[in-house]
Amino acid sequence: MTDEQMDPQLLQHRLGHTFKDASLLQQALTHRSHSASHNERLEFLGDSILNCVVASLLFDRYDKIDEGDLSRLRANLVKQQSLYEIAQRLELSQFLRLGEGELKSGGFRRPSILADTLEALFGAIFLDAGFEAARDVIRALYLPVLDHVDPRTLGKDAKTLLQEFLQGKKIPLPQYNVIATHGAAHNQEFEIECLVPKLDIQVFGTGGSRRAGEQAAAKLALEAVQLALAKSPATARKPRARTAQLKLAGIATIQPDAPVESGDAAIRGNLAEATERAATRTSKNDLVDRAERAEKAEKTDKLDKGDKADKADKVADKPEKAEKAEGDKPAKPVKETRPASKQEGRHDAVAAEPISAAHAAKQSKTA
Numbered sequence: 001m002t003d004e005q006m007d008p009q010l011l012q013h014r015l016g017h018t019f020k021d022a023s024l025l026q027q028a029l030t031h032r033s034h035s036a037s038h039n040e041r042l043e044f045l046g047d048s049i050l051n052c053v054v055a056s057l058l059f060d061r062y063d064k065i066d067e068g069d070l071s072r073l074r075a076n077l078v079k080q081q082s083l084y085e086i087a088q089r090l091e092l093s094q095f096l097r098l099g100e101g102e103l104k105s106g107g108f109r110r111p112s113i114l115a116d117t118l119e120a121l122f123g124a125i126f127l128d129a130g131f132e133a134a135r136d137v138i139r140a141l142y143l144p145v146l147d148h149v150d151p152r153t154l155g156k157d158a159k160t161l162l163q164e165f166l167q168g169k170k171i172p173l174p175q176y177n178v179i180a181t182h183g184a185a186h187n188q189e190f191e192i193e194c195l196v197p198k199l200d201i202q203v204f205g206t207g208g209s210r211r212a213g214e215q216a217a218a219k220l221a222l223e224a225v226q227l228a229l230a231k232s233p234a235t236a237r238k239p240r241a242r243t244a245q246l247k248l249a250g251i252a253t254i255q256p257d258a259p260v261e262s263g264d265a266a267i268r269g270n271l272a273e274a275t276e277r278a279a280t281r282t283s284k285n286d287l288v289d290r291a292e293r294a295e296k297a298e299k300t301d302k303l304d305k306g307d308k309a310d311k312a313d314k315v316a317d318k319p320e321k322a323e324k325a326e327g328d329k330p331a332k333p334v335k336e337t338r339p340a341s342k343q344e345g346r347h348d349a350v351a352a353e354p355i356s357a358a359h360a361a362k363q364s365k366t367a
Contacts, residue, residue, distance in 0.1 A: 006094045014090050015121065017137050019128050026097070028124040031113060033099030039120035046123030049131070050078055053138040062151055069151060076155035077145065083115035086141050092117060158219035165222060169229065171198050174221055176214050179204065189213075194221040199228050 008025055012018050019025045024042075032038040054077050058070050065073075076082065087093070093108040096117060107113050126134040153161055163173055175195040182189045192205050192213035201224045205216030 008095065011090070011092070011095050015125070015137055016140055017125050017129065017133060019124070021128050024124040024128050025121075028120040029095050029117060030097040031099065031102060031107070031117075033102045033107070034097045039117060042120035042123035042127075043116045044123070045126060046119035046121065046134075047078075049122050049126050049134050050119060050138060053135045054078055054142060056135075057139065057142060057146065061146060065151055072155040073149070073151055077142065077149075080111055080115045082145070083118050084111040086145070087114035087118045089141075090118075158215045158222060162218045162222040162225070165225065166196070171196065171225075174218070176217065178210060178213075192217045194218055196221060196225055199225060201225060201228065 008022070008029075012025070027037055028039050028042050030038045032040060051074065054074050055070070058065075058073050058077075062070065062073070092114055096108050096113070098107050098113075102108075102113070122134055122138060125137055156164075166173060175197070177193045177195070179191045179193045182191065187208075189206055189208060190210050190213040192207070192210065194203050194205065194214070194217035195201065201221060203217055203220040203224055205213050205218070205220055207213035207216050
């Protein structure tokens with residue numbers, strides 16, 4: 001915990017780098033509570049070098065991961081917790097130079113102080129021997145970490161991992177409920193319930209905040225869900241009833257599919273056989289549907305052709321019926337016409353009779 005207690009040579013051996021300028025090493029190990037010549041500027045430099053080297057490592061190691069996931073991986077590899085774990089491996093707390101106040105308060109165990117000191121050491125190595133020397137030290141410290149990293153999950157919290165896993169299995173999202181709070185107002189502990197109703201899973205987590213409690217519960221729920229799905233046997237999907245399809249095709253009868261077996265092949269582990277049967281069943285259904293559609297189209301064509309022929313016959317029969325109707329009508333009687341001369345003479349005779357009578361009467365009176 002002080003520079004007199006541990007030999008800096010031991011730390012240099014663990015780092016794999018021997019300093020040419022020992023003052024750089026001493027400054028990198030000095031906290032601002034110890035003296036004015038502290039490590040904060042070296043920390044700033046080492047942070048940038050660390051980001052560059054880790055980015056290069058990820059770029060070379062994961063050639064099929066996109067920029068977003070690479071950034072997520074890098075951010076989680078250079079965060080305080082990751083640096084703190086590496087500092088713990090180096091037992092860096094034994095070499096720190098701290099002020100009296102920090103020593104009494106346990107500053108040598110504080111993650112922030114250990115992480116900052118490690119970054120300061122990277123900056124000091126860069127100033128002492130150049131970028132390649134700093135890169136080699138960082139690579140040696142991070143390669144064991146990368147060997148145990150899952151790029152798909154690193155940097156994702158338990159709630160995110162649980163949600164993505166359930167969505168991938170088409171299972172409804174979990175539900176979180178606050179069950180109880182314990183302790184004083186300034187030091188409360190939250191008990192959180194996490195439910196996955198479809199799988200009948202109920203777990204409980206606790207934390208110093210509601211978010212921490214939810215994360216703890218989500219972690220337990222994810223383990224329970226994976227275990228439950230691993231134990232459940234694979235079951236074949238039930239085929240959909242084809243009644244609606246047959247009605248749409250104009251077929252009144254219901255032709256149910258062949259009954260599906262209970263999945264003996266799947267239970268025995270013969271997934272390939274079950275898959276082949278399902279594919280054969282699907283192809284048969286497709287052939288039946290095509291045949292039905294072709295039959296319906298053929299019937300429709302025949303009906304259309306019959307209607308057209310009937311219309312043509314009706315149009316051809318109309319002129320013949322008109323001619324026949326004209327021939328069946330009786331001939332109109334022709335009025336007889338008398339000669340004009342006879343008719344005129346008759347009229348003159350009729351008109352002359354009253355004139356001659358009047359004349360005769362007048363003559364008799366005169367007489």
